[in-house]
Amino acid sequence: MNLIQLFDLSLVGRGGKTALEFEGASFTFAELDARANRMASALAVRGFRPGDRLCVQLANSVEMIDLYLACLKTGVIFVPVNILYRDREVRHIVSDAEPRLFVTATEVVELACEAAALPSDRPAAPALDGDAPAGIIYTSGTTGASKGAVITHNNFAANALNLLACWQITEADRLLLAIPLFHVHGLGNGLHAWLISGCRVRLLNRFEHQKAAAEFLDFRPTLFFGVPTIYVRLLDLPSEAALEIGAFMRLFVSGSAPLPAQVLEDFEALYGHRILERYGMTETLMNMGNPYIGERRAGTVGLPLPGVSARVLDPEGRPVPDGQSGELYVKGPNVFPGYWRRKEATRTAFEDGYFRTGDIALRSPDGYFTLQGRKSDLIISGGFNIYPREIEEFLLEQEGVKEAAVAGVADRVRGEVPVAYVVIGEGFDAAAVDAKCRSALASFKVPRAFIPVDKLPRTALGKVQKHLLPRPTSTSGS
Numbered sequence: 359m360n361l362i363q364l365f366d367l368s369l370v371g372r373g374g375k376t377a378l379e380f381e382g383a384s385f386t387f388a389e390l391d392a393r394a395n396r397m398a399s400a401l402a403v404r405g406f407r408p409g410d411r412l413c414v415q416l417a418n419s420v421e422m423i424d425l426y427l428a429c430l431k432t433g434v435i436f437v438p439v440n441i442l443y444r445d446r447e448v449r450h451i452v453s454d455a456e457p458r459l460f461v462t463a464t465e466v467v468e469l470a471c472e473a474a475a476l477p478s479d480r481p482a483a484p485a486l487d488g489d490a491p492a493g494i495i496y497t498s499g500t501t502g503a504s505k506g507a508v509i510t511h512n513n514f515a516a517n518a519l520n521l522l523a524c525w526q527i528t529e530a531d532r533l534l535l536a537i538p539l540f541h542v543h544g545l546g547n548g549l550h551a552w553l554i555s556g557c558r559v560r561l562l563n564r565f566e567h568q569k570a571a572a573e574f575l576d577f578r579p580t581l582f583f584g585v586p587t588i589y590v591r592l593l594d595l596p597s598e599a600a601l602e603i604g605a606f607m608r609l610f611v612s613g614s615a616p617l618p619a620q621v622l623e624d625f626e627a628l629y630g631h632r633i634l635e636r637y638g639m640t641e642t643l644m645n646m647g648n649p650y651i652g653e654r655r656a657g658t659v660g661l662p663l664p665g666v667s668a669r670v671l672d673p674e675g676r677p678v679p680d681g682q683s684g685e686l687y688v689k690g691p692n693v694f695p696g697y698w699r700r701k702e703a704t705r706t707a708f709e710d711g712y713f714r715t716g717d718i719a720l721r722s723p724d725g726y727f728t729l730q731g732r733k734s735d736l737i738i739s740g741g742f743n744i745y746p747r748e749i750e751e752f753l754l755e756q757e758g759v760k761e762a763a764v765a766g767v768a769d770r771v772r773g774e775v776p777v778a779y780v781v782i783g784e785g786f787d788a789a790a791v792d793a794k795c796r797s798a799l800a801s802f803k804v805p806r807a808f809i810p811v812d813k814l815p816r817t818a819l820g821k822v823q824k825h826l827l828p829r830p831t832s833t834s835g836s
């Protein structure tokens with residue numbers, strides 16, 4: 359099946375209903391359908407064929423939705439790119455995905471103009487198998503360069519249907535969608551839950567904490583999806599506003615990074631709602647969640663979602679008893695088939711049909727999972743992933759950097775932020791390296807400090823022992 363069949367429940371079935379609010383404009387489902395049909399024609403004019411890739415590097419916008427739906431309607435593979443990525447990061451994705459077209463804020467204007475002049479007839483739907491790729495989403499690989507996770511129509515469908523069922527999302531809901539559509543959180547959870555349920559969405563260009571209270575109070579949503587940084591920001595709202603918001607909200611969901619138990623408790627005291635924490639990955643979409651009805655246990659990611667099987671294994675691949683830590687493996691209709699054009703990486707990502715998450719977890723005797731960390735040294739800052747290796751490789755290219763190690767330090771707002779430890783040689787200039795990082799790396803990857811060290815602590819095999827690096831005192835965010 360094509361995801362569009364599910365979206366047609368709303369695009370066609372609820373055509374007259376207001377679907378979307380964006381920057382003061384509103385659109386019915388039928389209007390969005392017509393826009394997407396025109397955009398599909400514009401892609402056809404550009405020579406797109408099923409299986410071609412379209413890279414889209416756009417902030418949340420109606421055009422981004424048009425392009426996504428146009429891809430699904432024509433069998434084109436949608437490849438969203440983080441808008442914070444700079445040249446170096448983008449070049450890698452382009453050379454790997456080989457898109458027919460790369461759309462940024464500049465190109466989209468022309469494309470939208472072309473589309474507006476075309477008829478809104480539905481394109482003939484290509485005969486797609488549910489196992490066909492709907493999107494390729496780049497995720498920072500442990501090797502430093504990011505890999506494209508191929509997500510099928512069936513993966514996305516299984517994920518969204520689970521969320522509708524488990525979180526009781528219906529067309530009566532109002533979803534305030536503030537997270538970026540270029541990641542699976544915004545796209546696979548936010549956009550898909552909206553289009554299938556037929557609820558009303560207010561899409562924000564991005565989450566701005568200064569405007570959050572006004573958006574909540576004006577739109578009066580029932581449903582909100584956020585990363586922990588957003589919930590930390592929401593703790594700063596005045597208590598009267600928080601109480602008013604709490605009164606019309608039905609469900610707050612958090613994911614993409616660990617939600618500190620204290621934030622969950624403080625949020626509940628302020629808003630009168632216990633945040634539902636869930637756990638996912640780009641490669642697997644959503645794996646686990648705390649129950650909608652039942653105990654939302656602080657510090658845990660709850661129970662496997664319907665259809666998801668989970669195993670916790672020791673390094674020899676043997677199951678560990680409940681209460682003990684091991685690596686988490688998952689299997690289910692939500693799990694991707696593999697990485698784009700990377701047979702070897704795909705082969706090593708699976709064991710016995712289960713995907714190796716790289717997350718260290720334990721299961722309680724009553725089935726709740728707690729994530730305790732990662733096997734790799736992944737840093738998650740504001741819900742964005744940072745692989746230290748990528749920054750280390752960049753730093754080593756800079757003048758005066760003899761050795762470099764990047765590690766995460768705790769940050770009250772963003773969870774973690776990266777800092778760099780450098781063994782410096784002649785010509786090192788911290789300000790110049792900082793400027794280079796700012797121009798070449800996404801802002802969230804830029805090290806917050808460069809800490810000079812005489813040498814990096816290494817094992818006998820030469821591996822840097824990051825836990826032995828002197829940690830600066832935790833940062834407080836801003």
Ligand code: MLC
Nearest residue numbers: 537541542543564565587613614638639640740741742801
């Ligand atoms: C952040 N920045 C953005 C931005 N988000 N800039 C433009 N558009 C966006 N959407 C930049 C800012 O310019 C700034 O850069 C820095 O990031 C912090 O911004 P801030 O204004 O201080 O925001 P803050 O209150 O800290 O909140 C940041 C945030 C953002 C929460 C809005 O981090 C965010 O949108 N996170 C969501 C990430 C996400 O969706 N992850 C899902 C991955 S999928 P500078 O230069 O000033 O530092 C996944 C699977 C799963 O993990 O389980 O979901």
Ligand code: AMP
Nearest residue numbers: 497613614615616636637638639640743
């Ligand atoms: P990504 O590669 O961006 O898809 O990020 C996936 C990673 O985010 C997972 O492997 C986890 O390490 C982390 N993650 C997602 N949700 C949670 C959560 N609720 N708690 C802790 N970590 C999470």
